[in-house]
Amino acid sequence: MILPGYRAMFTSLDVILNRNTVDIEEVETYEERVSRLTVNFDRSRTTIKTALWNKGQTIPMVFVCTTLWHENEAEMTTLLTSLIRLVKTVEDRRTKNLSDFYNIEMHILFDNCYEIWTDDTGNQHKVVNFFVKQFKRILKKLVIQERVSEVINTEVLMVTPYGGRIDYMFGHTSMHVHLKDAELVQKGKRWSQVMYMYYLIGWKMDACKFSMPGGQGKSEHLERKKTYILALDGDVRFKPSALELCLERMLRNDKVAAVCGRIHPVGGGWINWYQRFEYGVGHWLQKATEHVLGCVLCSPGCFSLMRVHHLRFNNVMARYRQYAETPMQKLQYDMGEDRWLCTLMLMQGGRIEYEAGSHCYTFAPEELEEFFKQRKRWGPSTTANIYDLVQQQWLARKNNPYISFPYVCYQGFNLIFTIIGLSTTLMMLSEAFNFAIKMPTDQAALAYIIICGPVIGLATFLTFVYAILMVTVMIGLLVDAIECVADPNVLFFLALAVIYGIAALSHGEIVNLICGLIYFMFIPSCFIFLQLYMVSNLNDISWGTRQNAGEASAKKKDMGIFGGMIQVLRS
Numbered sequence: 001m002i003l004p005g006y007r008a009m010f011t012s013l014d015v016i017l018n019r020n021t022v023d024i025e026e027v028e029t030y031e032e033r034v035s036r037l038t039v040n041f042d043r044s045r046t047t048i049k050t051a052l053w054n055k056g057q058t059i060p061m062v063f064v065c066t067t068l069w070h071e072n073e074a075e076m077t078t079l080l081t082s083l084i085r086l087v088k089t090v091e092d093r094r095t096k097n098l099s100d101f102y103n104i105e106m107h108i109l110f111d112n113c114y115e116i117w118t119d120d121t122g123n124q125h126k127v128v129n130f131f132v133k134q135f136k137r138i139l140k141k142l143v144i145q146e147r148v149s150e151v152i153n154t155e156v157l158m159v160t161p162y163g164g165r166i167d168y169m170f171g172h173t174s175m176h177v178h179l180k181d182a183e184l185v186q187k188g189k190r191w192s193q194v195m196y197m198y199y200l201i202g203w204k205m206d207a208c209k210f211s212m213p214g215g216q217g218k219s220e221h222l223e224r225k226k227t228y229i230l231a232l233d234g235d236v237r238f239k240p241s242a243l244e245l246c247l248e249r250m251l252r253n254d255k256v257a258a259v260c261g262r263i264h265p266v267g268g269g270w271i272n273w274y275q276r277f278e279y280g281v282g283h284w285l286q287k288a289t290e291h292v293l294g295c296v297l298c299s300p301g302c303f304s305l306m307r308v309h310h311l312r313f314n315n316v317m318a319r320y321r322q323y324a325e326t327p328m329q330k331l332q333y334d335m336g337e338d339r340w341l342c343t344l345m346l347m348q349g350g351r352i353e354y355e356a357g358s359h360c361y362t363f364a365p366e367e368l369e370e371f372f373k374q375r376k377r378w379g380p381s382t383t384a385n386i387y388d389l390v391q392q393q394w395l396a397r398k399n400n401p402y403i404s405f406p407y408v409c410y411q412g413f414n415l416i417f418t419i420i421g422l423s424t425t426l427m428m429l430s431e432a433f434n435f436a437i438k439m440p441t442d443q444a445a446l447a448y449i450i451i452c453g454p455v456i457g458l459a460t461f462l463t464f465v466y467a468i469l470m471v472t473v474m475i476g477l478l479v480d481a482i483e484c485v486a487d488p489n490v491l492f493f494l495a496l497a498v499i500y501g502i503a504a505l506s507h508g509e510i511v512n513l514i515c516g517l518i519y520f521m522f523i524p525s526c527f528i529f530l531q532l533y534m535v536s537n538l539n540d541i542s543w544g545t546r547q548n549a550g551e552a553s554a555k556k557k558d559m560g561i562f563g564g565m566i567q568v569l570r571s
Contacts, residue, residue, distance in 0.1 A: 049251045057220045060102040060247060061212055061227045062305075063200050067192040068234040069111045070131060075235035075363055076138050082238050084146050087170040089240040094172060102247065103212045106175040107200070109192040110135070112182040114163065128164075128179060135177070139168075162195070172213070189301075190337040193231070194321045200229065201308055201317070224309040225254060231338075233302035235363040237266070242358040246305040249353050255402075257310035257350025258342065260287075260299035261358025267366045274522055275364050275371075277515040283356070284503035291354040294407035295400070297386065299352050301338030303360035310350040319344055328384060330541060336381025343385045347392065349399040356507070368463065368525070369456045372533050373542075379534045386415045425527040459529040466524035474520065 064086070066079065083106060093101045115129045143151045154169040163181035167174060178195075180187065185195065204210040205227065211219045228250060230243060238261075246259040262283050265275040290296045299306070311317055320341055324330040332340045342352055365371035389396060393408040417424075481490045504513035 050254050052225060052254050053251070057223045057226045059212070059220065060251070061222050062102055062104045062230050062243070062247070063196075063228070064104055064106045064230045064232065065193075065196045065200075066106075066108045066232040066234055067111060067189050068108060068131070068135070069189075071234040073134060073138065076135055077142070078237045078361075078363075079232070079234055080135075080139055080142050081146075082236065083175075084142055084148065084170070086240045086243065087173045087175075088146065088148070090173060091171045100244070102244075104173055105212075106173070107178065107196050108135075108175065109178045109180060109196060111180050111189065111192055112187045113179050114181050114183075126181075132179065136166075188334065190320070190334060193301075193337065193341075194317075197229070197311060197317055198321075201312060205308070224312055225307065227308040229306045229308060229311070231301055231304045231306065233362060236302050237361040238303060238359070242303070242360055243305065245355050245358040249355055250305065250307060253351070253353075255349075255351050256307065256353055257345045258299040258304055258306045258352045259355050259358075260296060260304050260352070261355050261360050263300055263302060264359060264361045265364030266361045267364050269366045270518055270522070271368060271371050272364055272366055273515040273518040274526065276512045277519040280504065280507075280509055280512040280515075281500065283354070284507055284509075287354045288356070289410075293410060294404060295346055295402050296342075296352040296354045297346070297389070297411070298336075298339040298342050298382070302362045303358075304338065306345075307350075310345050310348070313345070313348040313350070316341075316344045316348055327538075331380045331384040331538075332388065334541065335377040336385065339381055339385045343389060346389070346400055346403065347396050349401075351400070351402045368460050372456060372459070372530055375530055376534050376537055376540065379531075380538060383415065383418060386411055386418075390415060422528060422531040425523065429524055429528075456533070459525065459533065462529060463522060463525035467521045470521045470523065 064083065066083075068076070071079070086104065087106075090102065090104050110132055113129050113132050114126050117125050117127045119125065140152055143149050148170060151168050151170055154167075156167040158165050158167070160178070162178070162185045164179040166177040166179070168177075169175075180192065180195070185191070201224075205222050205224070209221055211221045213219060228247065242261055246261060249259045250256050263279055265272055265279055267275075287296055322329075322333070324333040332343075346352065365374055390408060390412045393403075393405075396403045397405065397408070477490060477493055480487050484490070500516060501513060504510060
């Protein structure tokens with residue numbers, strides 16, 4: 001079967017690249033094939049819908065779900081500004097009766113948001129914490145700025161079996177703020193996601209037969225294939241067009257289970273500059289490659305659109321809510337919940353796509369310690385999920401026509417290179433130092449093994465030292481390039497620069513390309529010290545970020561890399 005659409009130039013190559021690994025005729029009836037290949041063109045816009053939309057529910061429904069915990073004021077302001085502007089866009093299209101209209105309903109889940117307060121008489125009361133009060137204060141300020149102040153007058157508070165709930169109405173769009181009590185329900189981001197999935201899908205859609213306004217003012221029951229969940233983090237910034245581009249991919253292909261966009265890290269400092277280039281390369285090359293060769297393996301939890309139909313598949317929601325009983329399961333289930341959910345959808349036949357035009361901005365770590373603790377979760381979780389996919393590749397290939405044996409081999413090679421990445425980076429840098437400062441390779445390798453460890457403060461100091469050495473290596477390469485351009489070291493460096501340069505220019509992200517110089521300088525820190533830190537702290541299952549609040553952590557955050565180095569020298 002050839003996927004619809006082709007290019008006038010290089011038609012034969014386009015047909016080959018758009019061919020499925022399994023002929024659809026072998027697994028579907030003639031009527032299903034006709035229904036899938038029939039498309040409806042809405043002349044008022046460029047969106048293409050499949051024949052699925054010819055009957056039943058006519059308006060797409062999106063549940064916008066966000067998990068919050070200890071987000072600061074700037075992060076909450078960023079999130080609420082995006083949500084309010086999304087609501088205004090939807091309400092405007094509803095008023096104008098535009099053809100690209102879609103319904104939304106917002107759900108915000110506060111995790112572990114109650115605390116004990118003792119009054120003057122010694123009686124104890126359970127009240128909401130500082131972060132819920134901050135949320136309400138920011139919301140009140142923003143609705144006045146966005147000229148929707150009537151929202152505050154619609155506030156409704158109620159007690160629920162899991163804690164409490166606050167409801168708001170933005171015209172025809174509702175916002176539900178769920179307040180989780182850690183004594184009543186399981187705390188944690190994954191359990192918040194499990195909670196809203198079962199609440200929305202199991203209770204509202206399946207049990208209560210929830211309906212929304214459809215075409216011509218008629219009420220429509222929600223269908224799983226035409227209902228979506230937009231999963232967000234509590235610090236994201238996005239435009240309504242970012243959601244709409246992801247939604248259009250869902251409307252064009254009923255087999256798509258999830259869509260992710262281009263994630264941009266926000267913040268300052270050298271760690272953020274490093275991440276800007278890292279995120280850029282990860283989207284320019286890795287996610288684009290996975291999208292073309294098979295499926296994207298991970299749709300980031302900070303901004304992902306998921307189809308309810310695929311979440312209700314066997315062994316997706318049911319397995320996602322399981323407790324971790326082994327160390328391997330702990331790495332998969334709780335250290336990287338978004339990647340685990342995507343693995344479950346892929347194993348059941350869902351396709352995950354990447355939409356490069358959908359941009360989302362999220363706050364990223366600005367200090368080395370916070371960055372290491374974040375990657376301590378992401379790194380082992382990524383390795384565990386890829387290993388699980390490769391190990392069960394026969395089942396993935398059987399259930400998912402978009403996963404082929406060459407694609408599994410590609411992911412297997414990525415897994416192997418990840419495992420040996422520490423040793424290869426160690427040897428590469430040893431040779432580089434031998435080339436630049438004539439330091440013997442064996443002495444450089446021995447120095448790495450002795451001084452590297454799980455100590456963050458020492459890693460901060462060594463990061464600064466080795467960054468200076470990497471600058472020396474860069475100068476050595478320039479000198480060698482002047483003497484002999486055909487030197488293998490120079491040619492290798494130029495080849496990488498050309499590849500990254502073309503990718504950055506194609507995406508119009510020149511600033512991120514410049515951040516590649518920072519990336520080069522801190523290769524020892526993030527490819528050696530970070531790897532050793534992750535392996536040395538596999539027993540640490542804490543979340544890592546947003547756990548140290550208060551003046552002490554704020555002071556520590558302001559110290560920066562040089563302050564951290566001074567602290568190590570003092571100790």
